[in-house]
Amino acid sequence: MAVVARGVATAAGLLLVASMLVFALVRAAPGDAVDVEFGESGASALLSPEEEAVARAQRARELGLDRSVPEQYARWLDRVVRLDLGTSFRTGRPVADELGDRVAASAALGGAGFLVALTVAWLIAALSARRPGGLLDHALRVLSLTATAVPTFLLGSLGLRYAAEWFGYPVAGEASWRRLWLPAVVLGVGAMPVVARLLRASLITEYGRPYALAARARGTSTARLTFRHVMRPAFAPLLTLAGLTLSSLVAASVITEVIFSWPGVSEYAVSAISAKDYPVVQAYLLLVVAVVVVVNRTMDVLQHLLDPRVAHAAQVA
């Protein structure tokens, strides 16, 4: 599978570049690791200024902060690759474990949100592509535009408030199916319009192609035309844009997790920021970047598999 191998290779390259960017960002932050440690542990209060300076220099050497930047990066990367992301200031547990406990909840919410977005978008696109410019098309477009414009926090917080008041929606608690649906809908509404617009355009293009015409001339019904002829090519270009959807999903999920107290990684990261828990912030950034790169590459590979023409063209070229 040359396609898969190449996908893995580019993903590795991009992850490396991304790691440099993250490292640069972390290094550029005010206060180095020593400041942070001495500030947090309160050790400085017990030491005289001279003693503290000595202790700081000692600690800086231990941490390798006196070395060159590339060398520091190499050591940092080495630790990151071994998933040694430091320990949380607040809980004293390794950050990797803390995040690991919460990944499942975030993935469940993100996946459910994506599913909602895809289902609604597919419905809207299929309905409006049947008569472009028709009344239904216009109405659905207004709906899509409104959905784009409603801020997640507004929909989320008001949704939570009124769902709790009217249906007794549990405001706080563990991640559970009973609590999943509302944040998933909020998430899905935000990501839906982009998908719907692309899918609609894609469907209209495919309906107009000669093969669709020829299929109709052979007596194919509209439904059959949609599902058996047009759908697969129409979905293919969508995959490359799944990255776009992903980043809007991630953005929306930060807000949604906090509002719904959903025990995911983003909610954890936001609470860590208020507590100045730097290792968690860094680890969170790394995690999201890694997920984004991996998902984007996967979509690329998937597109090759879904549309053999792409692979075919690649071989020819």
Add this chain to the structure above:
Amino acid sequence: MRGTGRGLFAVGVALVGLMVLLAVAAPLISRYDPAAQGVGPALAGPSVEHWLGTDRFGRDLAARVLHGGRTTLLATAAALALVVSVGTLVGAAVAAVGSIVDRLARPLFDLLVAFPVMVVALALVGLWGPSLGTALAGVLIVLWAPFARLSRSLVRTALAEPSAVAARALGAGRLRLLRYEVWPRLRGPVLVLAAVEAAQLIGVVAGLSFLGLGAQPPSAEWGAMLQEGRAALWSAPHLVLAPGIAVLVTVLGLTCMAEGLRDMLDRAGQVVPE
């Protein structure tokens, strides 16, 4: 056929224009000082005296939303101008230089475009501490990339257009090509992207502020007001609703502008950016 998009674009311009106008004319519209406490009862609902009600310090909410628009819109406009110009120039430069620079820059642009803006801003806030400036900076770090990517590909295709090739063959220099061949093909798509990204920028910054990681109270800024309102969500939802709807209308306007422009470009057979 979906109409020309002109109507939609006009609606968008009208909405955004309305919000700008309200912000600019804030002191003329509301007679209250947005920072003055106790001008009315605390946490009152909308009334003739206080159109949108009051917050828990008895400040007039309408005045705060109107004045808050000034900070939010100005900060957004400044940030946007920065990313649009930097991104477009970088992309155009990369396309003009070509060869190895182009081949290295392209994957970098792609990577940055895929970065979730929200998360980068969040990380920056986490490392530097919450403020409107930090949140904006976090957005700016990545938001120039879409413009660079777009302008790179547009400049490249524009220079390969038969009319550009013909102009070169007839003796047109770099500046003439830029002015007559590249610029007309660049301006529309960049404007679409600018409207889309402006909407995103406002949404992300407001979202961060809502979480308490952006603009800080007591300043009259939509995000900061949202954060204050969030605490009183259960007793007085209008505190969130008022600035929330202000954000909504602005974003809706920008989205309509982008959609309308997209249609217009589409009809003219030009590139339509995502």
Add this chain to the structure above:
Amino acid sequence: MSTPVLSVSGLTVTYGQLPVLDGIDLDLVAGRVHVILGASGSGKSTLLRALIGMVPSPGQVSARRFLLRTAGGEVDLSTPDAWRQVRGRHVGLIAQDPAQALTPLRRAGSLVREADRLTGGTADRGRVAEVLRAAGFTDPRAVASRYCFELSGGMAQRLGVGLAVAPRPAVLLADEPSTALDGLARARLAATLRQVANDGAAVVLVTHDVALAAGLADDVTTLDDGRLHDGRLAEGVPRHQGIRRIAVSVPPPADRDGAAMLSVRGLRKRYRGTGPVLDGVDLDVADGEVVGIAGRSGAGKTTLLRCLVGLERPDGGELRIAGRTPAEAGWRSLRRLVQVVPQDPRASLNPWRTAGDLVADPLDAHRIGTRAQRRARADELLDRVGLAGLEHRRPGQLSTGQCQRVAIARALAVRPRLLVADEPVTALDAPLRQGVLDLLGDVVREHGMAALVISHDLHVLEALCHRIAVLDAGRIVEDLPAAALRDDGTHPLTRALIDCHPTGETHVG
């Protein structure tokens, strides 16, 4: 005549206020091939779409009578719902471009099975093999498992025809079915269509391929401006759509050994990952001489042109314009001497600028004269090419022929010494070609400049040039005076080009 299978009268299709078809009467009889001729824009495709009940949505169809007679009785086709049972089963369509007309991401066998089920067949494995074998595939099993996008053009054509023919429709419509085909495939297609007619179907063939039509037609009608006229092949379309007469009988320049305007020696160019595109081109154009370059697509014509005007840097060889190499003189000054009339006039004009601006553009770029002088020169040139008063129009408001005239005027603006015309009439409809060629010949003579004309059409070159060079695989393989080419040309490619462009009535002038 026996009773028609499909009879239509008063068929009208309108888009908004605009009637595209205006009262068509048509009776299709079993066993006959009915040819419909028509220029582009005459409503041919709309007629076909109407005959299979698929006029796209804003179009309004009305007919006094629209009746199909099948074994099961008469079907009234004036309502859209009636078509559902008819399409595919009783009326079949062979689409124009077979490769585009097959769902790319489906396997051939799956399409056959689907079509068979829709038209009431058994749709089992044996039936699929039968249909594919009937379509001319010797190994149906291998074809059935292939994706349609993997099929070659010829295979796609066979499958497309096979799918349309398999249900034995009473009416078979064929939409320009031969455009993408070579000679052999065309003969095969003609045989198939005749066979279908002999088997008892009425065949409608919409085409501008006169050779195909002549061999098949039982009835001929011409579609013009949405109305049908009885026609005969001889009158329907000109036998040859190229150049009717030699436009410019230019005398060879008196002074043949005058200064070489263009001199090319051993010009080479290769792109990354391809073989050599130019493989040592030698070419001379004397002052005042008009030279043609003929060649098939892919011969390197366009690359040669790009090298000659400095859009492409050659890998080797020498290029002199008016005695100077680009390195000595710089392209900026050489471009005042060499101007180009590009291939696609519409695309090569900036759509945002007016005709006047476009013509003045080279003057502006080279900063020749004052602003007022440039505008005056532009108006004068537009006047010369027959576009007086159109200086404020943009390319979108001009016809393709007018665009080409703007391009010619623009190339003349700086009074170049050498004019390079790249396929100057290929993008134009046949009736417009003569005028543009006349104009080109006239301006070249008036300005007394040299010209290089690039074309795949020998008639165009014969009409304009003193001398014709034949380019093949990056080399000049023949270089003869235009008048002598037909008699003295020996290279196989030259012979092939001559065969493709027979003389006949083209030698009128």
